[in-house]
Amino acid sequence: MDQKKKNIDRREFLKVLGVGAAATSAALYGCGSKGTSATSTGVSGSALTGEMTYRTNPTTGDRVSILGYGCMRWPTISNSSARDSNDEIDQEMVNQLVDYAIAHGVNYFDTSPAYCKGRSERATGIALSRYPRDKYFIATKLSNFSRNTWSREASIAMYRNSLKELQVDYLDYMLLHGVGMGGGMQEFEERYINNGILDFLMKEREAGRIRNLGFSYHGDIKVFDYLLSRHDDFKWDFVQIQLNYVDWKHAKEVNTRNTDAEYLYAELEKRDIPAIIMEPLLGGRLSSVPNHIVARLRQRRPDDSVASWAFRFAGSHDKVLCVLSGMTYMEHLQDNVRTYSPLIPLTEDDKAFLEETARLMLTYPTIPCNDCKYCMPCPYGIDIPSILIHYNKCVNEGNVPENVQEENYRKARRAFLVGYDRSVPRLRQANHCIGCNQCVHHCPQNINIPGELHRIDRFVEQLKQGTL
Structure with a gap:
């Protein structure tokens, strides 16, 4: 494809979005190249009033928007989420969402071969390929969950297909997906160690086809602790963890198998490993809270959304590089952009207020489902x-x-x-x-x-x- 046709015309782009050139220039060119704006002491950085907040990756110097686009819920033509529906993904709307995100400073896009029933990488690649490659960071995962993908050949084929679907020749952020799930340590070794895949990915990092290598953690704390104990060997560039104001101190009260985010974050902090945050809304439960909790939050900050409290909590930790949000609809994207443009960090009083809020929420016996859909499909058709x-x-x-x-x-x-x-x-x-x-x-x-x-x-x- 002709490069001039492939890359969106910038002047036409500004006209469509209706934003000023001065405001958009920083958004379009917010990534920065390797080695730019690096600091010697971990994640850092802030933004001027009205502009997206950025953090700097200490390993590569990447200047990353604190709001990351989680590409697991792209919209369909029926106006539902592709995570829930087999309907065709609405590529035009995906493009519009990506355009708005980039125009407002978002430069980190997180996907997986497993998202949107296997269709997320392609839709994400189509939308992002209209921009110069150095103007966004792409994160994807080796999602070799099923046993028929545990072989070296199948896992490498999945990795190479990600590059193809995303239309890139290198990945900015690559994750071992969902370590600690299912069979714990034994399953982790089958997926990544015994088949030599972790060694393969480390060599890909040496070759520059992976710029940052990390993992997303779910479940068995023994796996998390083991991987961090081998940090000198693996040299993790980042780690993705679940963090929100309920899980910070009460993860085990929500689910006895979970580990408090306070511990996970502290273990990363002491090793100077940047954290990428997933589930800041606890599977949407922190944006759909009981009515008396809504009133409590609104009384304190009447003009802020309920969800904004959770996003501010996640972003208020210094070692957090990026907070992911799966945004199907434009209003969700706009609200999150507002929250982080710029981030207003929580005060100690705010944190105490949210801790009280978390304790109140725990009095309501909800089921800790994060709507990840890893349980699907059910062989008997149950939703x-x-x-x-x-x-x-x-x-x-x-x-x-x-x-x-x-x-x-x-x-x-x-x-x-x-x-x-x-x-x-x-x-x-x-x-x-x-x-x-x-x-x-x-x-x-x-x-x-x-x-x-x-x-x-x-x-x-x-x-x-x-x-x-």
Whole structure:
């Protein structure tokens, strides 16, 4: 393709977006080349009022926007998320989202061969390839989850296909995907050590085809601790962890298998390893909180969104290089850009306020589903995430009555049952679970999925029969 046609015309681009040249110049050229703006003491940097906040990677000198675009929820032509739907990805809208993001300073884009049911890398590559290669950072993962991809040949083929789909000849950030999931240390060794893949990726880094090598951590803390104990050997350039104001001190209360983000972050900080943050909204639960929590947050900062509190918390830690957000809709992108242009770090009083908020939220018995969909597809067609998310939504809205004597029982009963049928087709509801346990192994939150589905099904039947 002719390079002039491939790269978007800058003047036409500014005209379409309706932004001034001065404001957009810094956004379009925010990446900086290797070695630029580096500091000797880890992640650093800030932005002027109205401009995106950036942090500097101490290894490569990359000047990274603190807001990173998580490309796991690209929109479809039916205006849903490609993470949830088989509908065709709306490439035109993906392009518009990328254009807005880049115009407003976002330069880090995170994808995976597993995202959007295998379609994210291609859509991301099409959108980004319209820009000069040194104007964005691309992160992808070796997502060799299934056993048929554990061989050296299959894993290398997946890696090379990522380069092809993304239309690049090098990757800025490459991750071992989901270490600690499923079978813990044994599974990690099968996926990355015994087949020589970690050695292969380190050689790719030496050759410059990978600029930064790291891993995303889920689950078994033994794997996390082992990989950091080998930091002198592996020389991790960054690590991706789950961090939010609930998981900071209360991860084990949400899920006994999880580890507090405070510990994960501290282990990275002491080794001077930059952190990339995933799940700042705890799978969306920190943007869809109980009504009294909404009132509490709004009373303190009336003009800020509920989600902005979580993003500010994640970004207020000095070693955080970038905070990822999977943004399907333009309004989500705009709100997050507002939060980080610039980031207003939390005060100690703000942090204490959010700790109190986290404790209040823990009094509500939601299921720790992050809507990652690693449990899918269910062999019996059950829509596991939608069932759990509907239940959590009703908990947050006060529509999970304990008994028929509750004052709002009728209203809550109707809201739960009608919403359940609207959210989940009847043939995909919890009553079809036979307890085969195939989903349990894949859940990074270690949820007893069959147990929760059976519990929800019993609750639904009690609501229908009026026997609660």
